[in-house]
Amino acid sequence: MEELIQLTPLCSGALHQQYLRCGKSNCRCHDKKSPQPHGPYFLWARRINGKQVNRTLRPGAKLDRVREGILNYERMQRLLDQLVRAEESRILEDEEFTKDPGKKNFKPRSRRH
Ligand SMILES: [Zn+2]
Numbered sequence: 001m002e003e004l005i006q007l008t009p010l011c012s013g014a015l016h017q018q019y020l021r022c023g024k025s026n027c028r029c030h031d032k033k034s035p036q037p038h039g040p041y042f043l044w045a046r047r048i049n050g051k052q053v054n055r056t057l058r059p060g061a062k063l064d065r066v067r068e069g070i071l072n073y074e075r076m077q078r079l080l081d082q083l084v085r086a087e088e089s090r091i092l093e094d095e096e097f098t099k100d101p102g103k104k105n106f107k108p109r110s111r112r113h
Pocket residue numbers: 021022023024027028029030038
């Protein structure tokens with residue numbers, strides 16, 4: 001659990017690298033022979049209450065934090081999975097412990113139709 005709390009920064013979603021064309025038709029990004037689109041920009045897409053929310057980020061400290069946050073989010077999910085598996089097996093062990101040996105001869109009742 002301590003490991004979970006130490007995961008910061010924490011960001012959901014994913015980053016997509018993009019190169020964009022601007023509105024100026026005489027710009028290098030519209031060059032017919034060798035177009036040089038602007039970028040890279042990074043689209044940070046995440047879901048909030050079921051709705052996709054996009055933010056465009058340029059390379060820099062903020063982008064680095066988001067990237068690190070997404071990696072931490074994946075780590076958090078793995079840790080959470082481990083925690084859930086451990087809790088589940090603990091429940092199953094408890095069940096094993098309280099199991100009535102007489103139940104081995106238990107016959108299932110005929111199901112109603
Ligand atoms: Zn341009």
